[in-house]
Amino acid sequence: MEKETIGIHYGYDNKKGERTMASPIYQTTAYSFKDAKQAADLFALKELGSIYTRLNNPTTDVFESRFAAYEGGAGAVATSSGMAALFNSIANVAESGDNILISDKLYGGTVTLCMHTLKRFGIEARTFSNDNAEDLESLIDEKTKTIIFESLSNPQISIPDIEKIVQIATKHKIITICDNTVASAALFNPIKWGVDIVVHSTSKYTIGQGTALGGIIIERAKLVELIKDNPRYYHFNEPDESYHGLVYSDVPLPLFTLRVRLALIRDIGTAPSPFNSWLLTQGLETLNIRMKKHSENALEVARFLSKHSKVKKVFYPGLTSDLMHQKAQKYFKEGLSSGLLGFEVEDFDEAVKVINGTKIFTIVVNIGDSKSIITHPASTTHQQLSSEELKKAGINPSLIRLSIGLEDSKDLIGDLSQALGE
C-alpha cells in the first residue's frame, strides 16, 4: 500500500462492529473480561487484548498501527506528548551510570530533558556536532546507550548526515533515535535509512491544527537482532522481575515498544487520551497533502525573504543556496522541506518589531499548525538555555522562526512585507 492510502485506511476495518466510516472513539478506562481465565491470560500475555487504557485502547491502536505502517516500522506506542515519547525512549535504554549521545541541534525541551532532568537520574548526555558528526565516534564507550538526533532540527532548520550517524551506530551496535517531528512522516522515513527508533511530537504536523498534544515511538522491524545478547541492552535479555520473568528479547513482538508499553507507561503513566488518538488519526488522513502545501508555501516565503533588504539570512533547505539543500534533496520526498523556516534581521530589537508588526501570523510557540505562526526562540522556547547553550545551539538573538501554515502564500508574503517595512 502507498502512504497516501495507508494514511486513510490502514488499521481500521469499517466492515466490522457498527460499520462506522470514521473509527470509533472508545472513551473508556477499562475493559471487561469474559471470565477469570481470560483475565489471567491477558495479564500473562498468553492472549493479547485490552486490559486498561493506560496500557492500550482500541482507538489508540488504530492510530499506532496506522502510524507504524506510515513510517515503515514494525510497531508503535503512542504517548501523551512528544516529550513523553522522548523520555520513554531514552528511559527504555539508559539507566543511572549510562550515557547518551545527543546532537547539538535539538528542540529546546529535549535539550533540557537530556542535560538537566536526566542528569538527576544519573544519565549523562554528551553532545556531538549535528552538521558533520565528526566527533560522534570518539564519544562512544561501553556505557553509551543511544544516539539521538532530529531529521530536520527545530528551530535551527538543520539536517544531519543521517547515513554517517547510522553507520557509526551500526558499527558499535547502538540504538539510534530520530525525532522526525519537523520533517514529518510524509516527507521522510528514518527507518528506510537504517534508523532504529523514530519519535514524533504528534502535536505538530500530525494533528495539523494545534488541537491536541501527542507523541509516538515507532521501531523498525528486526530490532531484536541488534538487542539480542547485546551487553549494552542486557535488561532486554534478562528476566524482567516486574513482569513475572518476561525476557523481552524472547517475545515474538516488536520488543522496544512492547517494553515502553508494559514496563514504562505502566509505571510512569504517560498514556494518550483516546479522544486525542482519534483526532490524531484524522490528522494522518490528510498529512501527505498538507505537507506538500506547507512546503510549497514555505518555499515561496523563503524566496521572498531572501531577496528582502532587511533580511540578513534565511534558513530554508528548499532554497538552492541553503547549506542544507543537498541533504534535503537527498533525504526528503521530492526535496520538499516542510513548513519551518528561520531568518535573521539586524538585531534583537528589530526582530521584536517584525514579530509585533505581523497581522496574519500569530505569536505562538508551536509549529505545524494550519495557521501560520511567528516565534522568537531566544526570548521564548530557548529562554531557559544559557547564552553559552544558545550559541552552541546556533540561535542568534535576531533569529525569527516561522511555521508556515496553509493560507495563501500571497497573503503571508504581504503580511511579512508590511511588518518588515522598506
Ligand SMILES: *Cc1c(COP(=O)(O)O)cnc(C)c1O
Ligand atoms: C514540540 C516538539 C517536541 C515536544 O513535543 P510535545 O508534544 O510538545 O511534548 C519534541 N521534539 C520536537 C522536534 C518538537 O518540535
